[in-house]
Amino acid sequence: MGRGRGPLALALVLALLGFLVVVQARSQGQEQGLAQLSVQDLTELVANVTTRNTQLREEVATLQQQQQQVASAVQHGDTSTSQMRSDLSHILAWSGALGVTGQGVQVTVSGSLPAFAVGELVNELRNAGAEAIALNGVRIVPGVTAAGDPDHLTIGGQPLVSPLILLAVGQPETLAGSLTRAGGLVAQLTSQYVGVSVRVDPQGLVVVPPSSRSLTPALGRPRL
């Protein structure tokens, strides 16, 4: 072996070594976690991941179509800003900077719930595909969580007065069904917390307001 080829071989072996360490760590972590699950849990997991994949495929198709439209507009020197306006409005609404209206559900909670249970209701609505959520008029965006003692709850720092009213935009039957199914979250909460009642009403139209807080990061910067 020539003088220069030894270190090269070493570099290759070390690269392979690093790769294998990562592969080993990843595969062990993922598969060991899965091996602990029951058939029922694995089936639920497959359904969950499949749903996200379907949404991602739709998103890819939408974005590719959009990309073609923009490319075509650019090619024809078309000063079409309508696509950008539409994108902007869409992202602002999705992220909470704009209000959202549409069909959905109203969830009314009477009685005293701990902050964490309120978070669970929000989490369940998100999992069922809610597109925008507000609690007693406060839009739920990242960073806005319920806090405090059950009798002195706050949301995003503002006091919450009973009854709690959650409004969520989304497919009404899916949202309602996810909360009220047998053994679901509503059943769990009402059996666990005495005096709590939860009513879920599908709505033809709900209006979720925009967030009043700034969504702009103050400390982080885009990673290029």
Added chain:
Amino acid sequence: MTWLAGRIRSVPTWQVTLGLALLALGFLIAAQMAAEGPRVQYTSQERTPLVATVLDLQKQQDGLKQQVLDARAAIAQLESVGEGGAAVTKQLNDQLQQAQINAGLVAMTGPGLVIQLSDSALPAPSDGNTQDYLVSGRDVLTVVDQLWAAGAEGIAINGERVVVSTAVVDIGGSVVVNGAYVAPPYQVTAIGPKTMFDTLTRQQGFADFIRSRGEAFGIGVAYATPDSVDLPAYAGSVNLRYGRATSTPLPSTGP
């Protein structure tokens, strides 16, 4: 012996390193092969194809997420160069970029911390619930909520950005974030002020979590405060299928 010592000294350093690296490589290959065996035996006939399906779907998901990010980047690139710098277009483009940053659609870097949650090393008592000794979705959600309360401005869980639509779901002993299966240990990364860690550890909710999960069941809670932390972009759907924006605060088209 003197001859042997002299011979060893004459071996170039890279050869020694190469030898050690090859040794470690062999060990890892053997470990990888050995690891396949017990896991295959451990899974039942029904579970094996299901585990394979989950892993396959997750792999497809990684590819789809990359396609979403690539398409978004391509559109942004086209929009930024396509209009010859017209004032309205530039303003719209800047607004669009800022909206994407605010929505979590852009990877970010900044000061912050990482909290790692790992399953308990304690053996579950025979009359106990083994699930109590595993990190649950509820544990991850608690840490996320506590970090928001401590001033975090952006959070990710094992490479999944926490955005407005993020749900953390518990399925058996596994945790699903944004519809993606994430494997333990769970790293919750947050961008926030330098004081975030001190604030977090002073919060009653975090103290309760450490007591009820760390001390009672041995759930591992470790943290790191690197100079900077990175958050990935959210690579998921931002579609509104049932809702629409209530108003359109866009710049005027006129001069």
